[in-house]
Amino acid sequence: MKRPIALPQVLLTVFALSCIAPHVTARQPNILFIFSDDHALNAISAYGGRLAEVAPTPNIDRIANEGALFRNSFCANSICGPSRACILTGKHSHKNGFLRNTGTGFDQSQWTVAKSLKRGGYQTAVIGKWHLKTDPVAFDHWDILPGQGSYYNPVFISMDGKQRKFEGYATDITTDKAIEWLDQRDAEKPFLLMCQHKAPHRTFSPALRHLGALDGVTIPEPDNLFDDYATRSKTLPTNEMEIDRHMTWAYDLKLRKEEMQGVTLPEFRSYGTPEYNRMTPEQKAQWDAHFAPKNKAFIDEYKTGSIDHRALVRWKYQRYMQNYLETVKAVDESVGRLLEYLDDHQLADNTVVIYSSDQGFYLGEHGWFDKRWMFEESFTMPFVIRWPGVIDPGSKPTALIQNIDYAPTFLDMAGLETPDEVQGKSIVPVLRDSEQQIRDALYYAYYELGEHAVPQHFGVRTHRHKLFYLPWTDEWQLFDLVNDPAEMRNVYADPGYADVRKTLHQTYDHLRSLYDAPSYEKYAPPRKRQ
Structure with missing residues (x-):
């Protein structure tokens, strides 16, 4: 005859198991964070903007369709390095110390989400654009672009401190390196992989295979391409980010000096052609085969005097947008390759996949390119996320979220505690119930004092x-x-x-x-x- 177990003993056993269960039996999800640079919401077709039909992004859209799309997703400081610091620390720029690209390096002694995840049993890796001036800390593996990095034949810095040049296109190489790390990781541990692209950041330089992908396509213009800035700040007309006055012929619009002989084009400043100069002879030949005929046709027409001011702005806009949107194509392909890897290796069901960008970007709105301002186009960040079994496919939450929320969200997903110093909030409640709200308002602060003359x-x-x-x-x-x-x-x-x-x-x-x-x-x- 079996002896009955006393109730206090049962409760004690259950309590003990509940204490150790998260560390023993809970299945912490992998986190694949795919991050680009300056990717505007209007250039992601899932958001349904004016460019959705001419420049679809099927792989990024897949994440949104199988998970959630956040339209009210914002940055805390619309500039590359500071946005990344906000993500790592969950704190606003004035608290994490990285206020601007032109300041000192990121303080690696402070807490970061990578430190907690690593202590919590995660393998951590960051590959691609880092842009924080100090080497990554608390990552088991890193392989990063120096500074802004280059599109063609880029140099990467590895953990041994050595710089190595790779022939090819930065987006493809970053993806190759991410997949290589996935192949070599410890399959017994959950992972955080931050796959971070340079694209589509200025100089908006596409993979050579995508040159001409939008030939013959007229890119829709924003209604305020010729904004007169009436009723708004007196500083707007002094910004140095107008497609009209500040977009450079060689650096941005791909007309090399040799192609502009015999004609004087109005030029704000010249940065030359650093990306073209990095190419192999074979790559240059492919580039020239695409751009040279188009550039000659433009110069010949310009010499006739038939292109008035507005027509010139519209030509610049079309050239800019074709290059930008063609640059996005490789990013979308990268997302597709990574999703395919998860499918092929039976990782999809337990991997949270996020696609985001450090901030938005002006695609002609207000007559601008670049970012920095708190106006919607650069303040917003794309944020689409898939978490099988948690997020209802096709969800479109209305919650106001910010990049300071990423760190506490990652920790919440992993079942780890968030330090008190973190200013962001976990969005996991919103992922579980798309009707949830986590705040009524967001705070924004811009500190950069450099290029483009955008004031604090x-x-x-x-x-x-x-x-x-x-x-x-x-x-x-x-x-x-x-x-x-x-x-x-x-x-x-x-x-x-x-x-x-x-x-x-x-x-x-x-x-x-x-x-x-x-x-x-x-x-x-x-x-x-x-």
């Missing part, structure tokens, strides 16, 4: 409104994103928005206090203060 500004965004402040010129900007999604009319002084203005100021003050934001004077250079 600080602001907040709710689901409907946006308020930001420019301390150098003492200007406030307020936009109603429902009635004015293109942000063409600053309604800060509109009496009809008095209550909204008051509420947003309270939100602004609250978030600056919550995040312990520094005074404007700490970072505004004296020569720019007014």
